[in-house]
Amino acid sequence: MIIALGSDHGGYNLKSEIVKHLESKGIKTLDFGTENATDSVDYPIYGKKVAEAVASGKVNYGIVCCGTGIGISLAANKIKGIRCAVVSDVFSAKMSKAHNNANMLSLGERVIGKGLALEIVDAWLATEFEGGRHERRVSMIED
Ligand code: RB5
DSSP states (O other), X not given: OEEEEEEOGGXXXXXXXXXXXXXXXXXXXXXXXXOXXXXXXXXXXXXXHHHHHHHTTSSSEEEEEESXXXXXXXXXXXXXXXXXXXXXXXXXXXXXXXXXXXXXEEEETTTSOHHXXXXXXXXXXXXXXXXXXXXXXXXXXXX
């Protein structure tokens, strides 16, 4: 499995922790930047880069971070085929996969701490899409 990651400066530290966490579990990562927490950059650039990697099939999933997780998710969701969920709790993380088949996760570094963020990532990756009636609804989003 390959997971693409991206963030602006506001999400850089959390993104770095997630990269370390995934690599320690043997999951391959592809980091689309940004490169530090000090230079102010524009989150749509990084949301788009990760979303395009997911939509093209180059990677399996995408995880993006900004200060709130909101801006970068809005940018990612503009790319066709992307279902990027902003999540701040484990239950929503599981549901975003089980019911919505989210192929991207967005987290806010200024909203949740590292411990919860890593729990969310693990729960999201471990959850399968349930299909069935949810398949129809997800298809309606795509249409
Ligand atoms: C950057 O200051 C901040 O606006 C950004 O990280 C994010 O929170 C936007 O949604």
